[in-house]
Amino acid sequence: MGPEGGGDALLRLEGVSKRYRRSGLLALDDVSIWVGAGERVGLMGPSGSGKSTLACIAAGLLSPNAGHVRFDGVERSGGGRLPRGRSAAVRRAWLGMQMVFQDPEASFIPTMRLGDAVFEGARYLPRFKGADKDRLVREALEAVELPGSYAERFPYELSGGECQRAAIARAVIGRPKLLLCDEATSALDVTVQAKVMALLGRVHRELGTAFLFIGHNPALVGGFCDRIYRIGGGRITEELEACERP
Protein backbone atom coordinates (compact mmCIF):
# COMPACT_ATOMS: atom_id res chain seq x y z
CA MET A 1 0.00 0.00 0.00
CA GLY A 2 1.36 3.43 -0.88
CA PRO A 3 1.07 6.70 1.00
CA GLU A 4 -2.42 7.11 -0.41
CA GLY A 5 -3.54 4.10 1.66
CA GLY A 6 -5.49 4.23 4.92
CA GLY A 7 -8.24 6.64 3.92
CA ASP A 8 -9.72 6.83 7.43
CA ALA A 9 -6.42 6.50 9.23
CA LEU A 10 -6.37 7.06 13.00
CA LEU A 11 -2.98 8.76 12.76
CA ARG A 12 -1.64 10.29 9.57
CA LEU A 13 1.55 12.22 8.92
CA GLU A 14 1.62 13.76 5.49
CA GLY A 15 4.70 15.31 3.87
CA VAL A 16 6.32 15.97 7.23
CA SER A 17 9.76 17.58 7.29
CA LYS A 18 11.83 18.64 10.26
CA ARG A 19 15.03 20.63 10.27
CA TYR A 20 16.72 21.19 13.64
CA ARG A 21 17.44 24.87 13.85
CA ARG A 22 20.75 24.77 15.70
CA SER A 23 22.48 22.08 13.68
CA GLY A 24 20.64 22.80 10.44
CA LEU A 25 20.18 19.04 10.08
CA LEU A 26 17.22 17.82 8.04
CA ALA A 27 16.10 14.99 10.37
CA LEU A 28 12.88 14.22 8.46
CA ASP A 29 12.42 14.81 4.75
CA ASP A 30 8.87 14.66 3.36
CA VAL A 31 7.69 11.72 5.47
CA SER A 32 4.19 10.29 5.05
CA ILE A 33 2.93 7.43 7.21
CA TRP A 34 -0.40 6.31 8.61
CA VAL A 35 -1.77 4.00 11.29
CA GLY A 36 -5.27 2.56 11.00
CA ALA A 37 -7.60 2.02 13.97
CA GLY A 38 -6.49 -1.08 15.90
CA GLU A 39 -3.49 -1.57 13.61
CA ARG A 40 0.04 -2.29 14.86
CA VAL A 41 2.49 -0.38 12.73
CA GLY A 42 6.23 -0.64 13.16
CA LEU A 43 8.88 1.96 12.41
CA MET A 44 12.38 0.58 12.01
CA GLY A 45 15.64 2.18 11.11
CA PRO A 46 19.24 2.61 12.19
CA SER A 47 20.40 4.99 14.88
CA GLY A 48 20.02 8.62 13.83
CA SER A 49 17.54 7.85 11.03
CA GLY A 50 14.84 10.10 12.50
CA LYS A 51 12.63 7.65 14.46
CA SER A 52 12.44 9.65 17.68
CA THR A 53 12.00 12.90 15.78
CA LEU A 54 9.04 11.33 13.99
CA ALA A 55 7.65 10.02 17.29
CA CYS A 56 7.88 13.44 18.90
CA ILE A 57 6.14 15.08 15.94
CA ALA A 58 3.42 12.40 15.91
CA ALA A 59 2.87 13.00 19.62
CA GLY A 60 2.76 16.77 19.25
CA LEU A 61 5.92 17.24 21.34
CA LEU A 62 7.82 18.77 18.40
CA SER A 63 6.53 20.93 15.56
CA PRO A 64 7.31 20.05 11.95
CA ASN A 65 8.63 22.67 9.53
CA ALA A 66 6.34 21.36 6.84
CA GLY A 67 3.52 18.86 6.49
CA HIS A 68 0.42 17.81 8.35
CA VAL A 69 -0.28 15.62 11.37
CA ARG A 70 -3.81 14.38 11.93
CA PHE A 71 -5.01 12.18 14.80
CA ASP A 72 -8.55 10.88 15.28
CA GLY A 73 -9.97 13.40 12.84
CA VAL A 74 -8.24 16.40 14.39
CA GLU A 75 -5.35 18.20 12.75
CA ARG A 76 -2.43 19.48 14.74
CA SER A 77 0.21 20.92 12.44
CA GLY A 78 2.30 23.96 12.09
CA GLY A 79 3.21 24.00 15.77
CA GLY A 80 2.92 27.01 17.99
CA ARG A 81 -0.13 27.99 19.96
CA LEU A 82 -3.50 26.75 18.86
CA PRO A 83 -6.28 29.28 18.40
CA ARG A 84 -8.31 29.84 21.57
CA GLY A 85 -11.44 27.67 21.56
CA ARG A 86 -9.85 25.05 19.34
CA SER A 87 -7.14 24.12 21.80
CA ALA A 88 -9.45 22.34 24.30
CA ALA A 89 -11.03 20.17 21.59
CA VAL A 90 -7.66 19.34 20.08
CA ARG A 91 -6.16 18.51 23.47
CA ARG A 92 -9.12 16.25 24.32
CA ALA A 93 -8.83 14.34 21.02
CA TRP A 94 -5.06 14.01 21.42
CA LEU A 95 -5.43 12.47 24.88
CA GLY A 96 -6.42 9.40 22.86
CA MET A 97 -2.72 8.99 22.02
CA GLN A 98 -0.38 7.97 24.81
CA MET A 99 3.32 7.25 24.85
CA VAL A 100 5.74 4.76 26.34
CA PHE A 101 9.41 5.73 26.15
CA GLN A 102 12.69 3.89 26.33
CA ASP A 103 13.82 4.89 29.81
CA PRO A 104 10.95 4.04 32.16
CA GLU A 105 12.38 5.68 35.26
CA ALA A 106 13.15 8.95 33.46
CA SER A 107 9.55 9.14 32.28
CA PHE A 108 8.32 9.48 35.89
CA ILE A 109 8.72 12.47 38.18
CA PRO A 110 11.04 11.11 40.93
CA THR A 111 9.12 12.75 43.81
CA MET A 112 5.65 11.70 42.66
CA ARG A 113 4.17 8.49 44.07
CA LEU A 114 3.26 5.92 41.45
CA GLY A 115 -0.47 6.16 42.18
CA ASP A 116 -0.52 9.88 41.35
CA ALA A 117 1.70 9.36 38.32
CA VAL A 118 -0.50 6.59 36.90
CA PHE A 119 -3.63 8.65 37.46
CA GLU A 120 -2.06 11.50 35.45
CA GLY A 121 -2.92 9.43 32.39
CA ALA A 122 -6.62 9.73 33.19
CA ARG A 123 -7.29 12.85 35.20
CA TYR A 124 -7.87 15.15 32.22
CA LEU A 125 -10.45 12.86 30.64
CA PRO A 126 -14.01 14.08 31.23
CA ARG A 127 -15.28 10.55 31.93
CA PHE A 128 -12.93 10.23 34.91
CA LYS A 129 -14.19 13.40 36.61
CA GLY A 130 -15.11 12.45 40.19
CA ALA A 131 -13.92 8.87 39.63
CA ASP A 132 -12.64 6.70 42.49
CA LYS A 133 -8.95 7.36 41.88
CA ASP A 134 -7.63 4.71 44.28
CA ARG A 135 -9.73 1.97 42.70
CA LEU A 136 -8.82 3.04 39.15
CA VAL A 137 -5.11 3.12 39.94
CA ARG A 138 -5.23 -0.24 41.76
CA GLU A 139 -7.03 -1.84 38.79
CA ALA A 140 -4.57 -0.27 36.32
CA LEU A 141 -1.57 -1.58 38.29
CA GLU A 142 -3.07 -5.04 38.69
CA ALA A 143 -3.81 -5.15 34.94
CA VAL A 144 -0.06 -4.89 34.32
CA GLU A 145 0.60 -7.47 37.04
CA LEU A 146 1.90 -5.07 39.68
CA PRO A 147 0.50 -5.17 43.22
CA GLY A 148 -2.01 -2.37 43.92
CA SER A 149 0.12 -1.45 46.95
CA TYR A 150 2.77 -0.11 44.54
CA ALA A 151 0.61 3.03 44.25
CA GLU A 152 2.39 4.22 47.42
CA ARG A 153 5.88 3.67 46.01
CA PHE A 154 8.23 6.09 44.29
CA PRO A 155 9.72 5.25 40.86
CA TYR A 156 13.20 4.54 42.31
CA GLU A 157 11.68 1.77 44.45
CA LEU A 158 10.86 -0.28 41.32
CA SER A 159 13.02 -2.40 39.01
CA GLY A 160 13.38 -1.31 35.38
CA GLY A 161 10.81 -3.89 34.21
CA GLU A 162 8.33 -2.94 36.96
CA CYS A 163 8.80 0.72 36.09
CA GLN A 164 8.04 0.04 32.43
CA ARG A 165 4.88 -1.86 33.48
CA ALA A 166 3.85 1.17 35.54
CA ALA A 167 4.49 3.40 32.51
CA ILE A 168 2.22 1.12 30.47
CA ALA A 169 -0.44 1.27 33.22
CA ARG A 170 -0.26 5.07 33.09
CA ALA A 171 -0.49 5.04 29.29
CA VAL A 172 -3.47 2.68 29.05
CA ILE A 173 -5.54 3.71 32.11
CA GLY A 174 -7.60 6.05 29.91
CA ARG A 175 -8.01 3.39 27.19
CA PRO A 176 -6.17 5.32 24.44
CA LYS A 177 -6.87 4.66 20.78
CA LEU A 178 -3.17 4.67 19.98
CA LEU A 179 -0.07 3.80 21.94
CA LEU A 180 3.18 5.22 20.64
CA CYS A 181 6.10 3.11 21.88
CA ASP A 182 9.55 4.58 21.24
CA GLU A 183 12.12 1.84 21.89
CA ALA A 184 9.90 0.82 24.81
CA THR A 185 11.75 -2.42 25.52
CA SER A 186 15.29 -1.51 24.43
CA ALA A 187 16.51 -0.77 27.96
CA LEU A 188 15.21 -4.07 29.39
CA ASP A 189 16.90 -7.45 29.54
CA VAL A 190 15.61 -10.19 27.25
CA THR A 191 13.32 -11.95 29.75
CA VAL A 192 11.71 -8.72 30.93
CA GLN A 193 11.47 -7.59 27.30
CA ALA A 194 9.43 -10.70 26.43
CA LYS A 195 7.07 -10.04 29.35
CA VAL A 196 6.54 -6.42 28.34
CA MET A 197 5.88 -7.48 24.72
CA ALA A 198 3.31 -10.01 25.95
CA LEU A 199 1.67 -7.26 27.98
CA LEU A 200 1.52 -4.94 24.94
CA GLY A 201 -0.02 -7.80 22.94
CA ARG A 202 -2.68 -8.17 25.62
CA VAL A 203 -3.40 -4.42 25.54
CA HIS A 204 -3.90 -4.69 21.77
CA ARG A 205 -6.22 -7.71 22.04
CA GLU A 206 -8.27 -6.55 25.00
CA LEU A 207 -8.57 -2.82 24.29
CA GLY A 208 -8.20 -2.84 20.49
CA THR A 209 -5.43 -0.25 20.86
CA ALA A 210 -3.49 0.71 17.73
CA PHE A 211 0.32 0.95 17.96
CA LEU A 212 3.07 2.93 16.38
CA PHE A 213 5.91 0.74 17.57
CA ILE A 214 9.41 2.08 17.09
CA GLY A 215 12.42 -0.15 17.41
CA HIS A 216 15.52 -1.44 15.70
CA ASN A 217 15.25 -5.16 16.45
CA PRO A 218 13.68 -6.77 13.32
CA ALA A 219 12.55 -9.90 15.18
CA LEU A 220 10.80 -7.88 17.85
CA VAL A 221 9.17 -5.31 15.56
CA GLY A 222 8.34 -7.94 12.92
CA GLY A 223 6.87 -10.30 15.51
CA PHE A 224 4.54 -7.68 16.90
CA CYS A 225 3.44 -5.52 13.97
CA ASP A 226 0.97 -5.91 11.09
CA ARG A 227 2.84 -3.48 8.85
CA ILE A 228 6.29 -1.93 9.01
CA TYR A 229 7.88 1.24 7.67
CA ARG A 230 11.61 1.42 7.25
CA ILE A 231 13.23 4.80 7.68
CA GLY A 232 16.75 5.82 6.64
CA GLY A 233 18.32 9.27 6.58
CA GLY A 234 15.01 10.90 7.46
CA ARG A 235 13.07 9.32 4.57
CA ILE A 236 10.69 6.37 4.42
CA THR A 237 12.55 3.86 2.31
CA GLU A 238 10.22 0.86 2.40
CA GLU A 239 6.79 -0.33 3.56
CA LEU A 240 6.30 -4.01 4.39
CA GLU A 241 3.15 -5.98 5.10
CA ALA A 242 3.29 -8.58 7.87
CA CYS A 243 3.71 -11.45 5.38
CA GLU A 244 6.91 -9.84 4.07
CA ARG A 245 8.35 -9.35 7.54
CA PRO A 246 12.12 -8.97 7.65
Ligand SMILES: Nc1ncnc2c1ncn2[C@@H]1O[C@H](COP(=O)(O)OP(=O)(O)OP(=O)(O)O)[C@@H](O)[C@H]1O
Ligand atom coordinates in the same frame (compact mmCIF):
# COMPACT_ATOMS: atom_id res chain seq x y z
N1 LIG B 1 17.40 18.40 19.37
C1 LIG B 1 18.17 18.13 18.33
N2 LIG B 1 18.92 19.10 17.76
C2 LIG B 1 19.70 18.84 16.67
N3 LIG B 1 19.79 17.64 16.07
C3 LIG B 1 19.05 16.64 16.59
C4 LIG B 1 18.22 16.83 17.75
N4 LIG B 1 17.61 15.65 18.03
C5 LIG B 1 18.06 14.76 17.12
N5 LIG B 1 18.91 15.36 16.26
C6 LIG B 1 19.57 14.73 15.11
O1 LIG B 1 18.54 14.32 14.21
C7 LIG B 1 18.85 13.05 13.64
C8 LIG B 1 17.73 12.07 13.94
O2 LIG B 1 17.72 11.84 15.35
P1 LIG B 1 16.63 10.87 16.03
O3 LIG B 1 16.86 10.93 17.50
O4 LIG B 1 15.29 11.23 15.52
O5 LIG B 1 17.08 9.45 15.44
P2 LIG B 1 16.70 7.99 15.91
O6 LIG B 1 16.45 7.20 14.68
O7 LIG B 1 15.61 8.03 16.94
O8 LIG B 1 18.05 7.50 16.60
P3 LIG B 1 18.28 6.44 17.82
O9 LIG B 1 17.81 5.09 17.33
O10 LIG B 1 19.76 6.48 18.04
O11 LIG B 1 17.49 6.96 19.01
C9 LIG B 1 20.20 12.63 14.22
O12 LIG B 1 21.21 12.96 13.31
C10 LIG B 1 20.34 13.48 15.47
O13 LIG B 1 21.69 13.76 15.76
